[in-house]
Amino acid sequence: MSEVKTPPVRAQHIPDKAAFHIGGVGQVPGSFRIGEPxxxxxxxxxxxCPCGCGSIAPLTVGEGFKPADGPSWTWNGSFDAPELTPSVHHRGHWHGWLRNGEWVSC
Incomplete structure (x- = not known):
């Protein structure tokens, strides 16, 4: 599958772990949940994945900081308008940013 460009996709927070994972509402493109620190x-x-493939993946994030080990991202701490830095590359599917609560293709 080649990477697709999508119109902006709204990030939807799903706090319940069971509801988020496969078979639950977590398969909504752009939905997310945050684990405990x-x-x-x-x-x-x-x-x-915002492309609509239904693939679910984890990123290592720090709230207001970028963890030092491995690939990692800075998360702004918002559940309503989350942002991640740097961009997210879901290889073979989608590449872009999560800004102000929207997944935006690059």
């Missing part, structure tokens, strides 16, 4: 304040930011 670990001892270093890092969290998993689970998201459903």
């Amino acid at each position: 670990d001892d270093d304040g890092e969290r998993y930011f689970w998201y459903c």
